[in-house]
Amino acid sequence: MDGKSFSAVLRGRVSAAVGRLVAERGVAPGLAVVLVGEDPASQVYVRNKGIQTRDAGMNSWEHRLPAETPQQDLLALIGRLNADPAVHGILVQLPLPGHMDAGAVIDAIDPAKDVDGFHVLNVGRLGTGQKAMVPCTPLGCLLLLKEQLGDLSGLDAVVVGRSNIVGKPMAQLLLAENCTVTVAHSRTRDLAEHCRRADILVAAVGRAGMIRGDWIKPGATVIDVGINRIEEEGRARLVGDVDFEGAVQVAGAITPVPGGVGPMTIACLLANTLTACCRAQGWPEPDFAKTGG
Numbered sequence: 102m103d104g105k106s107f108s109a110v111l112r113g114r115v116s117a118a119v120g121r122l123v124a125e126r127g128v129a130p131g132l133a134v135v136l137v138g139e140d141p142a143s144q145v146y147v148r149n150k151g152i153q154t155r156d157a158g159m160n161s162w163e164h165r166l167p168a169e170t171p172q173q174d175l176l177a178l179i180g181r182l183n184a185d186p187a188v189h190g191i192l193v194q195l196p197l198p199g200h201m202d203a204g205a206v207i208d209a210i211d212p213a214k215d216v217d218g219f220h221v222l223n224v225g226r227l228g229t230g231q232k233a234m235v236p237c238t239p240l241g242c243l244l245l246l247k248e249q250l251g252d253l254s255g256l257d258a259v260v261v262g263r264s265n266i267v268g269k270p271m272a273q274l275l276l277a278e279n280c281t282v283t284v285a286h287s288r289t290r291d292l293a294e295h296c297r298r299a300d301i302l303v304a305a306v307g308r309a310g311m312i313r314g315d316w317i318k319p320g321a322t323v324i325d326v327g328i329n330r331i332e333e334e335g336r337a338r339l340v341g342d343v344d345f346e347g348a349v350q351v352a353g354a355i356t357p358v359p360g361g362v363g364p365m366t367i368a369c370l371l372a373n374t375l376t377a378c379c380r381a382q383g384w385p386e387p388d389f390a391k392t393g394g
């Protein structure tokens with residue numbers, strides 16, 4: 102499954118919808134991204150978010166704070182962004198430096214502007230089938246799955262990983278699509294056996310190549326969320342949580358790393374920002390990113 106191509110299609114749909122908003126209503130959605138510290142991967146992701154936001158015709162603001170910024174200063178910035186009507190989406194890039202309480206920072210964001218869908222109110226809304234902001238990576242996985250399989254009703258789905266960012270919201274989204282969902286993790290007994298029962302296997306554990314080809318049911322659809330940097334023969338490269346060479350022989354479809362789920366994350370961020378803007382104004386929202394409610 103080619104996430105790079107599909108994310109370009111999704112970004113094209115977002116750009117077209119933004120163009121219509123600007124032409125017909127004179128409003129451009131706006132996204133503020135906050136980066137604290139100098140984590141090299143985060144700097145790349147934040148730069149790409151800014152570029153893709155502007156390319157989609159939206160307003161983009163980047164706030165870069167030093168690693169030693171007191172949490173109070175970050176909370177004060179979030180307060181100003183919450184109060185700014187031109188800002189429809191706010192994203193604080195994770196991970197945060199160790200002295201900060203990520204939960205408290207996320208919950209300081211206005212839930213209506215929480216385009217990451219990490220605020221406890223959005224988590225609760227997603228879990229209870231209400232209109233929510235949905236975390237970008239699992240939303241990207243779901244869009245890929247629906248593009249590949251259509252109706253997911255009744256399928257056995259196994260999510261390996263129970264993080265708040267991917268595993269748990271992924272399980273909620275699959276439940277809402279009427280899948281039978283198992284959430285497995287590092288302490289699951291007979292993990293391979295659980296995986297072998299999956300029509301849909303989502304790997305989000307952060308361990309390079311942990312899911313082997315012989316753990317996969319023939320014909321299954323495999324979504325690899327892992328982005329692991331490994332050194333091989335003195336060269337760094339990115340690999341997923343699934344042993345791609347083994348899995349591709351057995352799976353019906355599989356996402357590569359890179360070029361699978363990763364690009365969908367930023368495309369879904371743009372979709373969420375557009376959704377947040379439409380909801381803030383009481384305008385009809387685009388259905389490509391609609392979930393719940």
Ligand SMILES: Nc1nc2c(c(=O)[nH]1)N[C@@H](CN(C=O)c1ccc(C(=O)N[C@@H](CCC(=O)O)C(=O)O)cc1)CN2
Binds near residue numbers: 193217238362363366
């Ligand atoms: N506030 C958030 N922080 C983080 C999130 C998030 O959704 N919200 N997710 C990740 C990082 N991330 C976006 O922020 C992200 C990760 C990967 C990609 C991507 O396009 N990956 C490429 C490879 C890129 C590379 O070469 O490094 C791919 O898989 O093809 C985009 C966004 C953690 N933090």
